[in-house]
Amino acid sequence: MLSRSTLILFAALTVAVTPGSTQTYATSGGTVQFTSRVPLHTFTGTSRNLTGEINLGTNEVDFFVDLETLRTGIGRRDRDMRETLETDEHPFAEFTGRLLTSFDPSLRGRQQARVQGTFSIHGVNRLLTVTGTLEQTGSQIRLVADWEIRLDHYNIEPPRLLMVRVDQVQAVHIDALLSRR
Protein backbone atom coordinates (compact mmCIF):
# COMPACT_ATOMS: atom_id res chain seq x y z
CA MET A 1 0.00 0.00 0.00
CA LEU A 2 1.46 3.32 -1.06
CA SER A 3 1.58 6.04 1.50
CA ARG A 4 -0.02 9.37 0.71
CA SER A 5 3.32 11.20 0.76
CA THR A 6 4.77 8.69 -1.71
CA LEU A 7 1.89 9.27 -4.09
CA ILE A 8 2.32 13.03 -3.86
CA LEU A 9 6.05 12.67 -4.50
CA PHE A 10 5.37 10.43 -7.53
CA ALA A 11 2.80 12.85 -8.92
CA ALA A 12 5.12 15.80 -8.43
CA LEU A 13 7.99 14.02 -10.16
CA THR A 14 5.78 12.95 -13.05
CA VAL A 15 4.53 16.48 -13.56
CA ALA A 16 8.08 17.81 -13.34
CA VAL A 17 9.40 15.59 -16.12
CA THR A 18 6.35 15.42 -18.40
CA PRO A 19 6.60 17.84 -21.35
CA GLY A 20 4.15 20.65 -20.75
CA SER A 21 1.28 20.29 -23.17
CA THR A 22 0.54 23.98 -22.79
CA GLN A 23 3.81 24.65 -24.56
CA THR A 24 3.01 22.36 -27.43
CA TYR A 25 1.94 23.87 -30.73
CA ALA A 26 0.52 21.58 -33.37
CA THR A 27 -0.79 21.58 -36.93
CA SER A 28 -2.40 19.11 -39.29
CA GLY A 29 -2.83 21.44 -42.24
CA GLY A 30 0.59 22.91 -42.91
CA THR A 31 1.96 23.34 -46.42
CA VAL A 32 4.88 21.42 -47.86
CA GLN A 33 6.31 22.08 -51.31
CA PHE A 34 8.90 20.06 -53.18
CA THR A 35 10.22 21.96 -56.19
CA SER A 36 11.80 19.95 -59.00
CA ARG A 37 13.76 21.30 -61.90
CA VAL A 38 14.39 20.03 -65.39
CA PRO A 39 16.03 22.16 -68.09
CA LEU A 40 13.70 25.04 -69.04
CA HIS A 41 11.04 23.81 -66.65
CA THR A 42 10.22 23.80 -62.97
CA PHE A 43 7.30 22.13 -61.24
CA THR A 44 6.17 22.03 -57.65
CA GLY A 45 4.47 19.31 -55.67
CA THR A 46 2.33 20.78 -52.91
CA SER A 47 0.63 19.16 -49.94
CA ARG A 48 -1.51 20.89 -47.35
CA ASN A 49 -1.36 17.93 -45.00
CA LEU A 50 1.80 18.71 -43.05
CA THR A 51 1.16 17.36 -39.58
CA GLY A 52 3.25 17.76 -36.48
CA GLU A 53 4.12 19.74 -33.42
CA ILE A 54 6.73 21.81 -31.67
CA ASN A 55 7.10 21.52 -27.92
CA LEU A 56 8.66 24.71 -26.63
CA GLY A 57 9.10 23.13 -23.22
CA THR A 58 11.29 20.29 -24.39
CA ASN A 59 12.33 21.84 -27.74
CA GLU A 60 11.10 18.72 -29.50
CA VAL A 61 10.05 19.05 -33.12
CA ASP A 62 8.18 16.33 -34.99
CA PHE A 63 6.54 16.63 -38.40
CA PHE A 64 5.39 14.33 -41.15
CA VAL A 65 3.51 14.53 -44.42
CA ASP A 66 1.71 11.82 -46.35
CA LEU A 67 3.49 11.91 -49.71
CA GLU A 68 0.39 10.69 -51.52
CA THR A 69 -1.18 14.08 -50.80
CA LEU A 70 1.39 15.90 -52.97
CA ARG A 71 -0.18 17.48 -56.05
CA THR A 72 1.75 18.94 -58.97
CA GLY A 73 -1.25 20.16 -60.97
CA ILE A 74 -1.08 17.26 -63.43
CA GLY A 75 -2.58 13.98 -62.35
CA ARG A 76 -0.26 11.83 -64.43
CA ARG A 77 2.79 13.54 -62.95
CA ASP A 78 1.39 12.97 -59.45
CA ARG A 79 1.18 9.28 -60.20
CA ASP A 80 4.72 9.24 -61.55
CA MET A 81 5.93 11.03 -58.44
CA ARG A 82 4.22 8.50 -56.19
CA GLU A 83 5.85 5.69 -58.14
CA THR A 84 9.24 7.39 -57.90
CA LEU A 85 8.91 7.85 -54.14
CA GLU A 86 7.42 4.35 -53.76
CA THR A 87 4.74 5.72 -51.49
CA ASP A 88 3.08 2.32 -51.09
CA GLU A 89 6.13 1.24 -49.11
CA HIS A 90 7.26 4.59 -47.74
CA PRO A 91 4.19 6.79 -47.40
CA PHE A 92 5.66 9.53 -45.22
CA ALA A 93 8.37 12.17 -45.28
CA GLU A 94 9.27 12.84 -41.66
CA PHE A 95 11.43 15.11 -39.57
CA THR A 96 12.04 14.48 -35.89
CA GLY A 97 14.51 16.57 -33.95
CA ARG A 98 15.13 19.37 -31.52
CA LEU A 99 15.18 23.13 -31.62
CA LEU A 100 18.75 24.32 -31.21
CA THR A 101 17.72 27.93 -30.71
CA SER A 102 15.39 29.38 -28.15
CA PHE A 103 12.10 30.97 -29.05
CA ASP A 104 10.59 33.81 -27.06
CA PRO A 105 6.81 33.98 -27.64
CA SER A 106 6.68 37.48 -26.11
CA LEU A 107 8.77 38.97 -28.92
CA ARG A 108 7.14 40.27 -32.07
CA GLY A 109 8.35 39.43 -35.52
CA ARG A 110 10.15 36.46 -36.97
CA GLN A 111 12.81 34.78 -34.92
CA GLN A 112 15.42 32.63 -36.53
CA ALA A 113 15.17 29.02 -35.53
CA ARG A 114 17.56 26.13 -36.11
CA VAL A 115 16.51 22.55 -35.73
CA GLN A 116 18.56 19.41 -35.93
CA GLY A 117 17.19 15.97 -36.34
CA THR A 118 16.48 13.08 -38.60
CA PHE A 119 14.82 13.61 -41.96
CA SER A 120 13.34 10.44 -43.42
CA ILE A 121 12.00 9.81 -46.88
CA HIS A 122 11.95 6.72 -49.10
CA GLY A 123 13.00 4.64 -46.11
CA VAL A 124 16.31 6.46 -45.64
CA ASN A 125 17.14 8.45 -42.50
CA ARG A 126 19.69 11.25 -42.58
CA LEU A 127 20.78 13.77 -39.99
CA LEU A 128 19.76 17.25 -41.05
CA THR A 129 20.07 20.78 -39.71
CA VAL A 130 17.49 23.24 -41.00
CA THR A 131 17.27 26.97 -40.49
CA GLY A 132 13.89 28.65 -40.61
CA THR A 133 11.80 31.17 -38.74
CA LEU A 134 9.21 31.06 -35.98
CA GLU A 135 6.80 33.89 -35.43
CA GLN A 136 4.16 34.39 -32.76
CA THR A 137 0.92 35.45 -34.45
CA GLY A 138 -1.76 35.87 -31.80
CA SER A 139 -2.18 32.51 -30.12
CA GLN A 140 -0.48 30.69 -32.97
CA ILE A 141 3.07 30.20 -34.14
CA ARG A 142 4.00 30.41 -37.79
CA LEU A 143 6.81 28.15 -38.93
CA VAL A 144 8.59 28.74 -42.24
CA ALA A 145 11.65 26.80 -43.40
CA ASP A 146 13.48 25.99 -46.61
CA TRP A 147 16.16 23.47 -47.33
CA GLU A 148 17.38 21.25 -50.11
CA ILE A 149 17.76 17.52 -50.39
CA ARG A 150 19.57 15.39 -52.92
CA LEU A 151 17.52 12.53 -54.26
CA ASP A 152 20.50 10.18 -54.43
CA HIS A 153 21.08 10.66 -50.69
CA TYR A 154 17.74 8.96 -50.19
CA ASN A 155 18.11 6.28 -52.88
CA ILE A 156 15.51 7.99 -55.05
CA GLU A 157 16.04 7.66 -58.77
CA PRO A 158 15.10 10.96 -60.43
CA PRO A 159 12.20 10.47 -62.85
CA ARG A 160 12.46 11.38 -66.52
CA LEU A 161 10.39 13.92 -68.41
CA LEU A 162 10.77 12.79 -72.01
CA MET A 163 14.52 12.14 -72.23
CA VAL A 164 15.51 14.63 -69.54
CA ARG A 165 16.06 13.60 -65.96
CA VAL A 166 14.69 15.66 -63.10
CA ASP A 167 17.46 17.41 -61.19
CA GLN A 168 18.94 15.56 -58.21
CA VAL A 169 18.48 18.59 -55.97
CA GLN A 170 14.97 19.23 -54.70
CA ALA A 171 14.01 22.39 -52.86
CA VAL A 172 11.77 21.82 -49.86
CA HIS A 173 9.62 24.57 -48.39
CA ILE A 174 7.32 24.31 -45.41
CA ASP A 175 4.90 26.88 -44.06
CA ALA A 176 2.61 26.06 -41.15
CA LEU A 177 0.48 27.80 -38.57
CA LEU A 178 0.66 25.88 -35.31
CA SER A 179 -2.00 26.24 -32.66
CA ARG A 180 -1.51 25.77 -28.95
CA ARG A 181 -2.68 22.32 -27.99
Added chain:
Amino acid sequence: MAVSRIACFILVALIAVPALAQVQRVRADQNPVVDDIFSAPSIITTQSVTSLPASNLNVTIHHAFAPLNAGTEGLFGLDGPANIRIGLDYGLTDWLSVGVGRSRFDRLYDVRTKATLLWQRQNNSIPVQLAITGSAAATTVQLTDMEIVDRMSYSAALLIARKFSDRISAQIAPMVGHANTVFEQRTQSGILTPENTVLAVGLGAEIQLTQWASLLAEYVPIVSDRSDGTSNAMSVGVALDTGGHVFQLFLSASPYAVEQQTLGKNTEDFFDGDMRLGFTVNRVFGF
Protein backbone atom coordinates in the same frame (compact mmCIF):
# COMPACT_ATOMS: atom_id res chain seq x y z
CA MET B 1 9.97 -3.51 -0.27
CA ALA B 2 7.15 -1.22 -1.31
CA VAL B 3 9.44 1.79 -1.24
CA SER B 4 12.03 0.14 -3.48
CA ARG B 5 9.28 -0.82 -5.95
CA ILE B 6 8.08 2.76 -6.04
CA ALA B 7 11.62 4.05 -6.50
CA CYS B 8 12.06 1.64 -9.35
CA PHE B 9 8.83 2.84 -10.95
CA ILE B 10 9.82 6.49 -10.65
CA LEU B 11 13.22 5.74 -12.18
CA VAL B 12 11.58 4.08 -15.17
CA ALA B 13 9.25 7.05 -15.53
CA LEU B 14 12.16 9.49 -15.39
CA ILE B 15 14.02 7.61 -18.10
CA ALA B 16 11.05 7.02 -20.33
CA VAL B 17 9.32 10.37 -20.39
CA PRO B 18 12.09 12.54 -21.88
CA ALA B 19 12.27 10.36 -25.05
CA LEU B 20 11.07 12.22 -28.16
CA ALA B 21 7.31 11.94 -28.26
CA GLN B 22 6.34 11.22 -31.88
CA VAL B 23 3.14 12.38 -33.43
CA GLN B 24 1.17 9.35 -34.54
CA ARG B 25 1.70 8.69 -38.25
CA VAL B 26 -1.68 8.47 -39.93
CA ARG B 27 -2.34 8.24 -43.66
CA ALA B 28 -4.33 11.17 -45.03
CA ASP B 29 -6.50 8.75 -46.98
CA GLN B 30 -6.87 5.44 -45.18
CA ASN B 31 -8.24 3.76 -48.27
CA PRO B 32 -6.74 5.38 -51.37
CA VAL B 33 -8.11 4.95 -54.84
CA VAL B 34 -6.34 2.81 -57.40
CA ASP B 35 -4.18 4.97 -59.66
CA ASP B 36 -4.93 5.43 -63.36
CA ILE B 37 -6.56 2.20 -64.45
CA PHE B 38 -5.69 2.94 -68.08
CA SER B 39 -2.73 5.05 -69.13
CA ALA B 40 -4.90 7.50 -71.09
CA PRO B 41 -8.52 8.68 -71.11
CA SER B 42 -9.09 6.60 -74.25
CA ILE B 43 -8.20 2.97 -74.93
CA ILE B 44 -7.83 3.21 -78.73
CA THR B 45 -11.08 4.23 -80.46
CA THR B 46 -13.31 4.32 -77.37
CA GLN B 47 -13.00 6.10 -74.07
CA SER B 48 -11.46 4.47 -71.05
CA VAL B 49 -12.57 4.88 -67.48
CA THR B 50 -9.49 6.97 -66.70
CA SER B 51 -10.55 10.47 -65.76
CA LEU B 52 -8.87 13.83 -66.03
CA PRO B 53 -8.10 15.52 -62.70
CA ALA B 54 -9.53 18.97 -62.05
CA SER B 55 -7.95 21.78 -64.08
CA ASN B 56 -6.10 19.37 -66.37
CA LEU B 57 -6.39 19.87 -70.12
CA ASN B 58 -5.74 16.84 -72.32
CA VAL B 59 -4.92 17.61 -75.93
CA THR B 60 -5.34 14.61 -78.21
CA ILE B 61 -4.47 14.01 -81.83
CA HIS B 62 -5.89 10.73 -83.10
CA HIS B 63 -4.68 9.75 -86.55
CA ALA B 64 -5.75 6.61 -88.42
CA PHE B 65 -4.12 6.07 -91.80
CA ALA B 66 -5.77 4.24 -94.71
CA PRO B 67 -5.90 0.41 -94.58
CA LEU B 68 -2.60 -1.42 -94.65
CA ASN B 69 -3.87 -3.63 -97.48
CA ALA B 70 -3.28 -0.71 -99.85
CA GLY B 71 0.05 -2.48 -100.27
CA THR B 72 3.26 -0.95 -101.52
CA GLU B 73 1.39 1.11 -104.12
CA GLY B 74 -0.36 3.05 -101.37
CA LEU B 75 2.60 2.72 -99.01
CA PHE B 76 0.53 0.50 -96.71
CA GLY B 77 -2.09 3.16 -96.15
CA LEU B 78 0.16 6.13 -95.58
CA ASP B 79 -0.83 7.60 -98.96
CA GLY B 80 -4.55 7.05 -98.52
CA PRO B 81 -7.21 9.16 -96.85
CA ALA B 82 -6.61 9.31 -93.12
CA ASN B 83 -9.08 10.17 -90.43
CA ILE B 84 -7.82 12.69 -87.93
CA ARG B 85 -9.56 13.78 -84.77
CA ILE B 86 -8.15 16.70 -82.83
CA GLY B 87 -9.66 17.01 -79.38
CA LEU B 88 -9.51 18.91 -76.15
CA ASP B 89 -10.79 17.51 -72.85
CA TYR B 90 -10.80 19.45 -69.61
CA GLY B 91 -11.29 18.27 -66.04
CA LEU B 92 -13.88 20.52 -64.40
CA THR B 93 -13.54 18.51 -61.21
CA ASP B 94 -11.68 15.31 -60.36
CA TRP B 95 -14.78 13.36 -61.42
CA LEU B 96 -16.22 15.37 -64.30
CA SER B 97 -14.63 16.32 -67.61
CA VAL B 98 -15.93 17.88 -70.80
CA GLY B 99 -14.41 17.81 -74.25
CA VAL B 100 -14.72 18.95 -77.85
CA GLY B 101 -13.27 17.49 -81.00
CA ARG B 102 -13.29 17.60 -84.75
CA SER B 103 -12.89 14.59 -87.02
CA ARG B 104 -11.97 14.74 -90.67
CA PHE B 105 -14.30 11.92 -91.74
CA ASP B 106 -17.84 13.30 -92.03
CA ARG B 107 -16.40 16.67 -90.99
CA LEU B 108 -17.70 15.83 -87.58
CA TYR B 109 -17.73 18.19 -84.60
CA ASP B 110 -18.37 16.51 -81.28
CA VAL B 111 -18.82 17.45 -77.65
CA ARG B 112 -18.49 14.88 -74.93
CA THR B 113 -18.42 14.42 -71.20
CA LYS B 114 -17.25 11.80 -68.74
CA ALA B 115 -18.37 11.49 -65.13
CA THR B 116 -16.72 9.12 -62.69
CA LEU B 117 -19.29 7.66 -60.32
CA LEU B 118 -17.17 5.19 -58.34
CA TRP B 119 -13.44 4.83 -57.80
CA GLN B 120 -11.76 1.49 -57.31
CA ARG B 121 -10.23 1.37 -53.84
CA GLN B 122 -6.96 -0.28 -52.93
CA ASN B 123 -8.56 -2.38 -50.21
CA ASN B 124 -11.23 -3.58 -52.66
CA SER B 125 -14.07 -2.03 -50.69
CA ILE B 126 -15.03 -0.74 -54.14
CA PRO B 127 -13.69 -3.31 -56.62
CA VAL B 128 -14.29 -1.39 -59.85
CA GLN B 129 -14.17 2.10 -61.27
CA LEU B 130 -17.43 3.22 -62.80
CA ALA B 131 -17.97 6.10 -65.21
CA ILE B 132 -20.56 7.27 -67.68
CA THR B 133 -19.81 9.03 -70.92
CA GLY B 134 -21.96 10.91 -73.35
CA SER B 135 -21.28 12.42 -76.71
CA ALA B 136 -23.19 14.53 -79.24
CA ALA B 137 -21.86 15.18 -82.70
CA ALA B 138 -22.88 17.02 -85.82
CA THR B 139 -21.66 16.34 -89.32
CA THR B 140 -20.93 19.42 -91.40
CA VAL B 141 -20.62 17.60 -94.70
CA GLN B 142 -22.26 19.69 -97.46
CA LEU B 143 -25.62 18.00 -97.99
CA THR B 144 -28.76 19.77 -99.09
CA ASP B 145 -31.98 19.81 -97.12
CA MET B 146 -30.45 18.71 -93.84
CA GLU B 147 -31.38 20.62 -90.73
CA ILE B 148 -28.97 20.60 -87.83
CA VAL B 149 -31.14 18.05 -86.03
CA ASP B 150 -30.77 15.71 -88.99
CA ARG B 151 -27.03 15.99 -88.76
CA MET B 152 -26.83 14.98 -85.13
CA SER B 153 -25.64 11.69 -83.67
CA TYR B 154 -25.16 10.60 -80.09
CA SER B 155 -23.53 7.98 -77.96
CA ALA B 156 -23.58 7.00 -74.32
CA ALA B 157 -21.69 4.36 -72.40
CA LEU B 158 -21.35 2.92 -68.94
CA LEU B 159 -17.68 2.13 -68.33
CA ILE B 160 -16.90 -0.54 -65.75
CA ALA B 161 -13.20 -1.18 -65.23
CA ARG B 162 -10.91 -2.87 -62.80
CA LYS B 163 -7.18 -2.89 -62.28
CA PHE B 164 -6.54 -6.50 -61.38
CA SER B 165 -2.88 -6.00 -60.55
CA ASP B 166 -0.14 -3.45 -61.13
CA ARG B 167 0.05 -4.79 -64.70
CA ILE B 168 -3.41 -5.77 -65.86
CA SER B 169 -6.51 -3.62 -66.31
CA ALA B 170 -9.73 -4.47 -68.12
CA GLN B 171 -12.92 -2.66 -69.02
CA ILE B 172 -16.37 -3.65 -70.13
CA ALA B 173 -18.59 -0.91 -71.50
CA PRO B 174 -22.21 -1.34 -72.55
CA MET B 175 -22.80 1.46 -75.03
CA VAL B 176 -25.35 2.84 -77.41
CA GLY B 177 -24.93 4.88 -80.55
CA HIS B 178 -27.70 6.72 -82.33
CA ALA B 179 -27.76 8.70 -85.57
CA ASN B 180 -30.78 10.85 -86.36
CA THR B 181 -30.27 10.29 -90.06
CA VAL B 182 -28.95 7.21 -91.81
CA PHE B 183 -28.76 6.48 -95.51
CA GLU B 184 -29.47 3.30 -97.41
CA GLN B 185 -26.69 2.27 -99.72
CA ARG B 186 -27.17 0.56 -103.06
CA THR B 187 -24.45 -1.93 -103.83
CA GLN B 188 -23.99 -4.67 -106.38
CA SER B 189 -25.25 -7.17 -103.83
CA GLY B 190 -28.35 -5.16 -102.97
CA ILE B 191 -29.47 -2.42 -100.65
CA LEU B 192 -27.66 -2.04 -97.36
CA THR B 193 -30.10 -1.06 -94.65
CA PRO B 194 -28.71 1.01 -91.81
CA GLU B 195 -29.90 1.15 -88.22
CA ASN B 196 -30.44 4.41 -86.39
CA THR B 197 -29.66 2.91 -83.01
CA VAL B 198 -27.01 0.32 -82.28
CA LEU B 199 -26.04 -1.35 -79.03
CA ALA B 200 -22.59 -2.71 -78.28
CA VAL B 201 -20.47 -4.00 -75.44
CA GLY B 202 -17.00 -2.53 -75.64
CA LEU B 203 -14.21 -4.65 -74.23
CA GLY B 204 -10.79 -3.23 -73.50
CA ALA B 205 -7.59 -4.22 -71.72
CA GLU B 206 -4.18 -2.82 -70.95
CA ILE B 207 -1.19 -4.88 -69.89
CA GLN B 208 1.75 -2.99 -68.42
CA LEU B 209 5.03 -4.27 -69.85
CA THR B 210 7.43 -1.81 -68.26
CA GLN B 211 7.04 1.40 -66.29
CA TRP B 212 6.66 3.26 -69.58
CA ALA B 213 5.18 0.78 -72.05
CA SER B 214 1.97 -1.21 -72.16
CA LEU B 215 -0.08 -3.27 -74.57
CA LEU B 216 -3.62 -2.22 -75.50
CA ALA B 217 -6.49 -4.21 -76.95
CA GLU B 218 -10.04 -3.21 -77.72
CA TYR B 219 -13.02 -5.02 -79.25
CA VAL B 220 -16.46 -3.51 -79.77
CA PRO B 221 -18.99 -6.21 -80.68
CA ILE B 222 -22.46 -5.06 -81.72
CA VAL B 223 -25.14 -6.86 -79.70
CA SER B 224 -28.27 -5.47 -81.37
CA ASP B 225 -29.50 -5.35 -84.94
CA ARG B 226 -26.69 -3.79 -86.88
CA SER B 227 -26.38 -1.69 -89.99
CA ASP B 228 -25.88 -3.93 -93.00
CA GLY B 229 -22.27 -4.26 -94.06
CA THR B 230 -20.78 -3.10 -90.78
CA SER B 231 -18.25 -5.00 -88.68
CA ASN B 232 -17.16 -5.07 -85.07
CA ALA B 233 -14.29 -2.69 -84.50
CA MET B 234 -11.12 -4.22 -83.14
CA SER B 235 -7.79 -2.62 -82.38
CA VAL B 236 -4.50 -3.53 -80.75
CA GLY B 237 -1.70 -1.21 -79.85
CA VAL B 238 1.02 -0.11 -77.54
CA ALA B 239 1.04 2.88 -75.20
CA LEU B 240 4.26 4.70 -74.41
CA ASP B 241 4.12 6.94 -71.37
CA THR B 242 7.00 9.42 -71.48
CA GLY B 243 6.04 11.32 -68.35
CA GLY B 244 4.54 14.29 -70.17
CA HIS B 245 2.90 12.54 -73.11
CA VAL B 246 1.17 9.25 -73.71
CA PHE B 247 1.74 8.02 -77.26
CA GLN B 248 -0.51 5.24 -78.48
CA LEU B 249 0.53 3.39 -81.61
CA PHE B 250 -2.09 1.01 -82.93
CA LEU B 251 -3.42 -1.26 -85.63
CA SER B 252 -7.15 -0.70 -85.87
CA ALA B 253 -9.99 -2.08 -87.94
CA SER B 254 -11.83 1.21 -87.60
CA PRO B 255 -10.95 4.65 -88.87
CA TYR B 256 -13.17 6.37 -86.30
CA ALA B 257 -12.46 7.98 -82.96
CA VAL B 258 -16.03 8.85 -81.99
CA GLU B 259 -18.14 6.04 -80.55
CA GLN B 260 -21.33 6.60 -82.58
CA GLN B 261 -19.32 6.28 -85.78
CA THR B 262 -17.42 3.24 -84.54
CA LEU B 263 -20.68 1.51 -83.66
CA GLY B 264 -22.82 2.52 -86.60
CA LYS B 265 -20.51 2.97 -89.55
CA ASN B 266 -17.45 0.78 -89.28
CA THR B 267 -17.19 -1.60 -92.22
CA GLU B 268 -13.69 -2.92 -91.63
CA ASP B 269 -12.92 -6.36 -90.30
CA PHE B 270 -9.71 -6.91 -88.37
CA PHE B 271 -9.57 -10.59 -89.23
CA ASP B 272 -9.98 -9.87 -92.94
CA GLY B 273 -6.87 -7.78 -92.76
CA ASP B 274 -8.61 -4.39 -92.82
CA MET B 275 -6.09 -2.94 -90.42
CA ARG B 276 -5.01 0.64 -90.30
CA LEU B 277 -1.85 1.95 -88.75
CA GLY B 278 -2.54 4.84 -86.42
CA PHE B 279 -1.44 6.80 -83.42
CA THR B 280 -2.88 9.00 -80.72
CA VAL B 281 -0.87 11.63 -78.92
CA ASN B 282 -2.12 12.66 -75.48
CA ARG B 283 -0.57 15.69 -73.83
CA VAL B 284 -1.81 16.93 -70.47
CA PHE B 285 -1.41 20.52 -69.31
CA GLY B 286 -2.15 21.69 -65.77
CA PHE B 287 -3.83 25.04 -65.12
